[in-house]
Amino acid sequence: MATITIMAITILTTNLIVTDAGGVMGFGFLKDPVWSRRTFVDAFGRGFLGFLAFALLMGVLTFFIKGPQVVHETLVGDVVLLGEMLPRVAVALSIAALVWVMLPRDRITKLVGVDSGFRGLVIATLAGTVTLGGPSSAYALLAMLAASGADRGALVAYITAWATLGLQRILVWDVPFLGPEFAILRFAVSIGLPIVAGLIARRLTFVPMVCDTQKDGAE
Amino acid sequence: MNIGFWVLVVVLILLGLVALKRREDPGPVVKRLLEQAAKLVPRMFCALVAAGFVAELLPKEEIARFLGAEAGLFALPAAAAIGLLVPAGPVIAFAIAAVFAKAGASTPALVTFITAWSIFAAHRMLIFELPLLGPSFMRMRLLSVVIVPFLAGLLAIVIGLVTSFGTAIPYI
Numbered sequence: 001m002a003t004i005t006i007m008a009i010t011i012l013t014t015n016l017i018v019t020d021a022g023g024v025m026g027f028g029f030l031k032d033p034v035w036s037r038r039t040f041v042d043a044f045g046r047g048f049l050g051f052l053a054f055a056l057l058m059g060v061l062t063f064f065i066k067g068p069q070v071v072h073e074t075l076v077g078d079v080v081l082l083g084e085m086l087p088r089v090a091v092a093l094s095i096a097a098l099v100w101v102m103l104p105r106d107r108i109t110k111l112v113g114v115d116s117g118f119r120g121l122v123i124a125t126l127a128g129t130v131t132l133g134g135p136s137s138a139y140a141l142l143a144m145l146a147a148s149g150a151d152r153g154a155l156v157a158y159i160t161a162w163a164t165l166g167l168q169r170i171l172v173w174d175v176p177f178l179g180p181e182f183a184i185l186r187f188a189v190s191i192g193l194p195i196v197a198g199l200i201a202r203r204l205t206f207v208p209m210v211c212d213t214q215k216d217g218a219e
Numbered sequence: 220m221n222i223g224f225w226v227l228v229v230v231l232i233l234l235g236l237v238a239l240k241r242r243e244d245p246g247p248v249v250k251r252l253l254e255q256a257a258k259l260v261p262r263m264f265c266a267l268v269a270a271g272f273v274a275e276l277l278p279k280e281e282i283a284r285f286l287g288a289e290a291g292l293f294a295l296p297a298a299a300a301i302g303l304l305v306p307a308g309p310v311i312a313f314a315i316a317a318v319f320a321k322a323g324a325s326t327p328a329l330v331t332f333i334t335a336w337s338i339f340a341a342h343r344m345l346i347f348e349l350p351l352l353g354p355s356f357m358r359m360r361l362l363s364v365v366i367v368p369f370l371a372g373l374l375a376i377v378i379g380l381v382t383s384f385g386t387a388i389p390y391i
Contacts, residue, residue: 026246043257051265058272074271097251098234139347156363163337177313178387185385189374193367201363
């Protein structure tokens with residue numbers, strides 16, 4: 001039920017924006033065969049087929065080692081999980097897409113860009129700590145930051161902070177599963193680590209290419 | 220659905236209203252949304268199914284034996300390696316951590332396990348990092364953070380020398 005509500009809200013919000021702005025302003029890309037082809041390959045290309053093969057292999061292994069009953073239960077659990085994740089992904093990607101279009105990117109570059117120094121790492125760490133939501137929202141924002149010219153130290157600090165210090169995960173998972181004392185200890189030992197990781201990332205000698213900047217540069 | 224998710228929904232609605240007010244062109248927004256969704260959703264479906272099976276196949280109780288206090292420093296690399304092997308979201312990862320804790324895993328080993336899982340979780344790298352940021356970013360990040368779980372574990376060992384604060388109380 002909740003899932004349906006979210007879907008409805010997401011679609012409604014998107015539609016609202018679409019219709020209000022007067023229909024077809026920037027939708028030329030939908031008729032562009034090159035774009036459709038590229039998007040289709042992104043969706044169902046080799047990466048996807050590899051995943052599919054791996055899932056099938058694991059399913060067959062489980063079938064022979066644990067029996068059909070476990071395969072059935074796992075699949076039912078997966079469907080439930082997928083039903084919970086899809087609305088999250090839809091909302092997270094919608095936010096990331098809106099922010100992507102509206103945010104003044106030069107300002108981000110100043111905050112966490114190549115010249116942001118130690119301060120940039122601290123800002124990135126704080127941002128990662130308070131980022132709400134699961135990997136769908138964190139990675140969508142990370143991709144946006146990367147394409148906006150954030151430096152790699154800040155990118156690594158951001159995603160490491162989200163992973164190790166993320167307040168939402170600590171409150172929702174660490175505390176109930178392993179107790180508040182353990183949660184505090186884990187948070188305490190992890191506080192400086194995203195900055196360490198960011199400093200290491202800045203020291204590495206090769207320059208990574210990020211998907212987004214490449215593609216957007218080519219357009 | 221937790222509170223965090225509803226906060227995201229509210230953020231989305233607010234952002235949508237701002238976009239409306241600024242008469243933002245919806246074309247690029249929808250384009251970006253479709254491109255990213257195409258990269259994520261089909262893979263997510265397969266990876267979720269695969270992860271569910273892998274979590275079933277992991278011999279949890281047997282692994283917990285490697286993480287006890289008697290394993291000493293060896294528990295850290297073992298815990299980090301296991302964290303890497305758990306290709307599943309927090310539901311399964313923390314349930315496994317609770318099983319480890321109950322089977323006698325040491326606190327530094329648990330810290331290392333959770334940290335390793337949270338920064339290396341294979342499914343997350345495959346579903347999100349690879350399609351959205353690309354392989355060279357992923358290599359660069361892995362090189363930068365490979366030391367992090369060990370640092371967390373070592374700090375936990377140091378704290379453990381001073382106080383027993385932080386011992387896990389598994390829910391099961």
